[in-house]
Amino acid sequence: MKIVFYGANAVSFQVGLSDLLAIPNEITSVPDTVDRKAQDLLNAADVIVGVHFKSPVTAQNAQLFQLPAAGYDQVAFDALPFTCKVCNAFGHENAIAEYVMSALLSRHVPLAAADAQLRAGSWNFWAGAGPTALRTELGAQSIGIIGHGHIGQAVAERAIAFGMAVHVTNRSPVANKRYNAVYSLDQLNSMLSAVDIVINTLPLTSSTVSLIDSAAFAAMQGHCVFLNVGRGGVVDEEALYEALASQKIAGAIIDTWYNYPSDACTPHRPATRRFEELSNIVMTPHMSGWTDGTIARRQATIADNIMRLAEGRPLINQLN
Amino acid sequence: MKIVFYGANAVSFQVGLSDLLAIPNEITSVPDTVDRKAQDLLNAADVIVGVHFKSPVTAQNAQLFQLPAAGYDQVAFDALPFTCKVCNAFGHENAIAEYVMSALLSRHVPLAAADAQLRAGSWNFWAGAGPTALRTELGAQSIGIIGHGHIGQAVAERAIAFGMAVHVTNRSPVANKRYNAVYSLDQLNSMLSAVDIVINTLPLTSSTVSLIDSAAFAAMQGHCVFLNVGRGGVVDEEALYEALASQKIAGAIIDTWYNYPSDACTPHRPATRRFEELSNIVMTPHMSGWTDGTIARRQATIADNIMRLAEGRPLINQLN
Numbered sequence: 001m002k003i004v005f006y007g008a009n010a011v012s013f014q015v016g017l018s019d020l021l022a023i024p025n026e027i028t029s030v031p032d033t034v035d036r037k038a039q040d041l042l043n044a045a046d047v048i049v050g051v052h053f054k055s056p057v058t059a060q061n062a063q064l065f066q067l068p069a070a071g072y073d074q075v076a077f078d079a080l081p082f083t084c085k086v087c088n089a090f091g092h093e094n095a096i097a098e099y100v101m102s103a104l105l106s107r108h109v110p111l112a113a114a115d116a117q118l119r120a121g122s123w124n125f126w127a128g129a130g131p132t133a134l135r136t137e138l139g140a141q142s143i144g145i146i147g148h149g150h151i152g153q154a155v156a157e158r159a160i161a162f163g164m165a166v167h168v169t170n171r172s173p174v175a176n177k178r179y180n181a182v183y184s185l186d187q188l189n190s191m192l193s194a195v196d197i198v199i200n201t202l203p204l205t206s207s208t209v210s211l212i213d214s215a216a217f218a219a220m221q222g223h224c225v226f227l228n229v230g231r232g233g234v235v236d237e238e239a240l241y242e243a244l245a246s247q248k249i250a251g252a253i254i255d256t257w258y259n260y261p262s263d264a265c266t267p268h269r270p271a272t273r274r275f276e277e278l279s280n281i282v283m284t285p286h287m288s289g290w291t292d293g294t295i296a297r298r299q300a301t302i303a304d305n306i307m308r309l310a311e312g313r314p315l316i317n318q319l320n
Numbered sequence: 321m322k323i324v325f326y327g328a329n330a331v332s333f334q335v336g337l338s339d340l341l342a343i344p345n346e347i348t349s350v351p352d353t354v355d356r357k358a359q360d361l362l363n364a365a366d367v368i369v370g371v372h373f374k375s376p377v378t379a380q381n382a383q384l385f386q387l388p389a390a391g392y393d394q395v396a397f398d399a400l401p402f403t404c405k406v407c408n409a410f411g412h413e414n415a416i417a418e419y420v421m422s423a424l425l426s427r428h429v430p431l432a433a434a435d436a437q438l439r440a441g442s443w444n445f446w447a448g449a450g451p452t453a454l455r456t457e458l459g460a461q462s463i464g465i466i467g468h469g470h471i472g473q474a475v476a477e478r479a480i481a482f483g484m485a486v487h488v489t490n491r492s493p494v495a496n497k498r499y500n501a502v503y504s505l506d507q508l509n510s511m512l513s514a515v516d517i518v519i520n521t522l523p524l525t526s527s528t529v530s531l532i533d534s535a536a537f538a539a540m541q542g543h544c545v546f547l548n549v550g551r552g553g554v555v556d557e558e559a560l561y562e563a564l565a566s567q568k569i570a571g572a573i574i575d576t577w578y579n580y581p582s583d584a585c586t587p588h589r590p591a592t593r594r595f596e597e598l599s600n601i602v603m604t605p606h607m608s609g610w611t612d613g614t615i616a617r618r619q620a621t622i623a624d625n626i627m628r629l630a631e632g633r634p635l636i637n638q639l640n
Contacts, residue, residue, distance in 0.1 A: 103429070135415075135607075
């Protein structure tokens with residue numbers, strides 16, 4: 001089986017994969033920018049592991065295009081052979097939920113400030129300092145989760161353990177007695193107006209583009225904190241910027257963006273509007289799911305699908 | 321019922337208490353340093369709410385000394401009338417568990433660094449940057465919890481939601497199928513050598529003084545992170561300092577200390593050894609349980625006990 005890892009992201013999943021395969025395999029890698037030699041390797045590959053694919057790049061013999069990631073909006077299915085199966089991978093949900101809970105807790109627990117002060121001998125945050133030192137609890141907050149897929153469920157699980165009230169908006173019905181309320185997508189704004197924290201976990205599709213628009217931000221409460229760990233394009237850039245700049249909402253934690261660099265080494269602004277000039281946003285570069293655990297879980301998925309392909313069994317997470 | 325709030329910490333619980341009482345009440349407060357007028361008020365009080373009490377201060381008519389806190393090592397029971405009941409209060413466990421999980425997550429999720437870099441256009445933490453950007457997961461860690469009281473259980477609940485392996489050492493047996501292992505106090509060092517994270521939640525008593533000593537730190541693994549949210553004195557100061565300074569363990573998160581200030585306004589070092597010169601410690605000034613939620617939950621306990629006293633019913637959390 002000829003397997004080609006295509007691009008810098010995919011190459012992260014290459015080391016150790018061969019050990020997971022019980023069949024003869026020949027594994028190579030090619031960079032994001034495809035030259036003649038890389039194109040020859042892609043055309044000869046049985047399996048391509050990658051996060052993007054579009055013309056004029058070709059993959060004439062590919063039977064499986066395996067994403068080592070969930071989002072497939074950068075893959076042009078019609079640039080692949082008609083018979084090529086396209087599959088994605090999850091396994092990032094625990095990592096993303098840790099990012100989310102860490103970001104939310106940091107709004108309530110002033111660890112860095114307290115540490116800096118106590119090192120200088122100052123006890124301002126001490127319980128003995130009285131009511132001025134009191135902080136608030138994340139557990140007293142309600143969270144509205146848009147999308148009840150792998151990520152939404154992992155966030156909900158942890159939020160419940162903290163005592164938070166969990167609200168969910170989802171395309172299909174959700175039954176979970178531990179949730180305070182469940183809404184259809186038509187009722188999204190009802191949820192947005194009811195909760196203290198809103199998190200988008202949706203992928204980018206034709207039906208989710210700019211789903212979170214100025215009307216959505218208008219529905220949120222003034223103390224609301226908004227997170228995006230889905231895809232940037234699900235949230236209208238201008239509406240997000242205006243909601244923050246005008247302090248319509250209290251703050252945002254944004255991991256997914258509008259403009260991505262071609263490589264990590266070149267300085268690159270993630271949006272047209274200057275979010276970096278705002279103080280009520282935490283900006284991170286699409287890192288929430290990027291852990292060693294995610295790599296291991298996705299490698300297991302990749303190896304599983306390659307073995308399924310080799311043995312003629314049904315693939316998992318097939319998208320076409 | 322004459323109720324006196326004694327000291328700055330106690331006064332934090334005063335506002336709103338009267339509304340929770342269904343009996344006539346007369347509420348006053350006195351400072352930590354007791355003058356003649358304050359002494360008269362304490363002697364006339366039926367109920368004293370405070371976190372410390374010792375001779376030569378007296379409370380001649382007190383029927384209830386109610387701590388608005390858990391730790392009672394600063395209360396000299398024999399300085400109170402023989403018939404005075406002493407009770408403590410909890411309700412801080414959710415707050416402390418939030419502090420603990422926030423501190424632990426911050427070791428895995430580099431939010432502040434990623435934010436600072438992306439504001440400057442740098443994408444070093446981006447998934448697309450490849451393996452160099454990978455972080456680790458808290459959920460892959462095991463935690464050893466010393467003490468299975470309110471705090472230990474609240475930490476365990478959240479750790480399990482993150483997928484962590486939970487080990488518990490407790491004086492009395494603990495049965496919980498979701499825990500990976502349970503140890504008696506005699507087996508403490510077995511637990512210490514088995515886990516990635518160790519947290520002390522024990523109060524200070526004659527049997528817990530310096531329980532965590534140099535032998536305990538020697539038992540821990542080199543990558544171990546140690547937390548203390550119990551009482552400072554449960555952990556031998558010299559042993560803790562040496563374990564950190566010599567990098568015997570990877571790091572510590574310490575909220576409870578050896579030397580406390582008389583008030584929060586005077587600069588004060590929390591220990592004899594200079595922990596503030598170490599880089600592998602997060603130092604906070606006994607703040608982990610100090611939230612508006614803790615105040616509300618403890619006020620409910622205080623009011624409940626005052627009503628029980630007034631109506632001759634058994635008190636809750638009685639210590640003597």
